[in-house]
Amino acid sequence: MNREILEKLEYFLQYYRDVYGKDFFVDSRRIARLEAELPRIQPTIPPQPQRKAPMKQPPKTRTEFNPDEKPHTPLWDFMRSINTCTKCALSKSRTKFVFGDGNEHADIMFIGEAPGADEDRTGIPFVGRAGKLLDKLLAHIHLKREDVFIANILKCRPPNNRDPLPGEVQQCIPYLYTQIEMIQPKIIVALGRVAAQNLLETNASLKQMRGRLWQYRGVDMIVTYHPAAILRNGGLLNPTLEDFKFLAELYHEKIRRGKTGH
Numbered sequence: 001m002n003r004e005i006l007e008k009l010e011y012f013l014q015y016y017r018d019v020y021g022k023d024f025f026v027d028s029r030r031i032a033r034l035e036a037e038l039p040r041i042q043p044t045i046p047p048q049p050q051r052k053a054p055m056k057q058p059p060k061t062r063t064e065f066n067p068d069e070k071p072h073t074p075l076w077d078f079m080r081s082i083n084t085c086t087k088c089a090l091s092k093s094r095t096k097f098v099f100g101d102g103n104e105h106a107d108i109m110f111i112g113e114a115p116g117a118d119e120d121r122t123g124i125p126f127v128g129r130a131g132k133l134l135d136k137l138l139a140h141i142h143l144k145r146e147d148v149f150i151a152n153i154l155k156c157r158p159p160n161n162r163d164p165l166p167g168e169v170q171q172c173i174p175y176l177y178t179q180i181e182m183i184q185p186k187i188i189v190a191l192g193r194v195a196a197q198n199l200l201e202t203n204a205s206l207k208q209m210r211g212r213l214w215q216y217r218g219v220d221m222i223v224t225y226h227p228a229a230i231l232r233n234g235g236l237l238n239p240t241l242e243d244f245k246f247l248a249e250l251y252h253e254k255i256r257r258g259k260t261g262h
């Protein structure tokens with residue numbers, strides 16, 4: 001549009017504004033009505049096709065150990081052959097025999113003390129708070145409990161979680177020997193003072209036992225704090241993480257040597 005036309009148009013508009021008021025070419029009442037209705041006629045976002053909410057899956061918790069679910073392999077057949085054991089008085093007070101669980105071909109085997117209340121109820125080792133912490137320690141070195149095997153010195157819970165009695169250990173530990181022979185781990189990790197003292201047959205303190213490599217029944221063994229002890233004393237976490245780092249290094253060194261044959 002050239003300047004002349006624009007000027008004419010402006011003049012024309014001004015004329016109508018002067019004569020009819022500033023809203024001369026719109027129906028202001030209609031606009032007010034529309035505005036009042038606006039919330040109702042607001043375009044709504046067309047309903048999205050409803051995505052079916054994913055069914056809430058129960059968290060994958062290991063609920064109960066079922067001996068019948070385990071395959072017929074030497075280790076699990078051995079479990080089925082001993083899980084009705086009555087060699088000591090703990091068989092009378094136990095709810096479930098806790099054989100141990102995990103990968104029967106594991107390179108790393110963890111050995112704790114004895115089942116606690118949660119383990120006695122479920123038949124699965126290390127499922128209580130200490131077990132959850134053990135899972136985290138494993139994750140710290142990029143392992144899952146399915147990668148390792150976890151067992152205890154005793155297969156049945158001592159009342160009130162008292163320390164295992166020497167007679168109970170004597171009766172029960174041969175089961176552990178058989179487990180070690182069948183699993184043939186490359187590394188054993190003793191969890192806590194009671195486990196380590198019973199395996200090494202010593203009264204040494206945990207501080208004295210950790211930080212070095214032991215041999216147990218021909219297998220490299222390291223000793224570290226029991227996760228329950230870390231829950232009681234957070235100061236033990238850092239030294240335990242150091243032990244797990246040592247474990248990871250030892251494990252990778254063994255794998256590397258296994259591959260190269262050196």
Ligand code: URA
Nearest residue numbers: 112113114115125126
């Ligand atoms: N503490 C243990 O030593 N073993 C378990 O299985 C659970 C807690």
